[in-house]
Amino acid sequence: KAGVTQTPRYLIKTRGQQVTLSCSPISGHRSVSWYQQTPGQGLQFLFEYFSETQRNKGNFPGRFSGRQFSNSRSEMNVSTLELGDSALYLCASRQDWTSYNEQFFGPGTRLTVL
């Protein structure tokens, strides 16, 4: 089975711009979660989608949004970028959104905001 894929792998943007990141889950996985990883804060949960519906949401401002398509692929959008948004954004998929399911992580998208 192919693993979780994320595109692009690297992005450089300037403050005020917006960005869209993409994630393709493992085949058969219907749940996709997004995380922000920074050296200072570690892994912070952004949101999780299951069957095209947002099931859970972390404590991030409304500039961070996402969506999921019928094929379970997911996109994450960040508008009005700030310097502090520079981070590694990880996507993870699992079969469903119940608590005991293992999450499979993608390689991440490294976003740099200048």
Add this chain to the structure above:
Amino acid sequence: AQRVTQPEKLLSVFKGAPVELKCNYSYSGSPELFWYVQYSRQRLQLLLRHISRESIKGFTADLNKGETSFHLKKPFAQEEDSAMYYCALSGGSYIPTFGRGTSLIVHP
């Protein structure tokens, strides 16, 4: 609210020494607990979960509800164990909460 604390940012040991990576959690219900590992230049991956009660790569972790801990242990560390380790909790809301991670360095 659920919270996971990994008190050590860095743990440095010599090959063959015992290792214990600490994880304490705060959650009022019955948690599902996991350890994830990230080796250099590799993806974050599941190491073990408490419901499986298994040993992976020589690592074990026991859930202690009284002390609200889920420490990861290995009796004899190997150089290939050097990695970043994250403790994670899933509670009733199913939102996974990760600790900030502990970097384990095993010296030859």
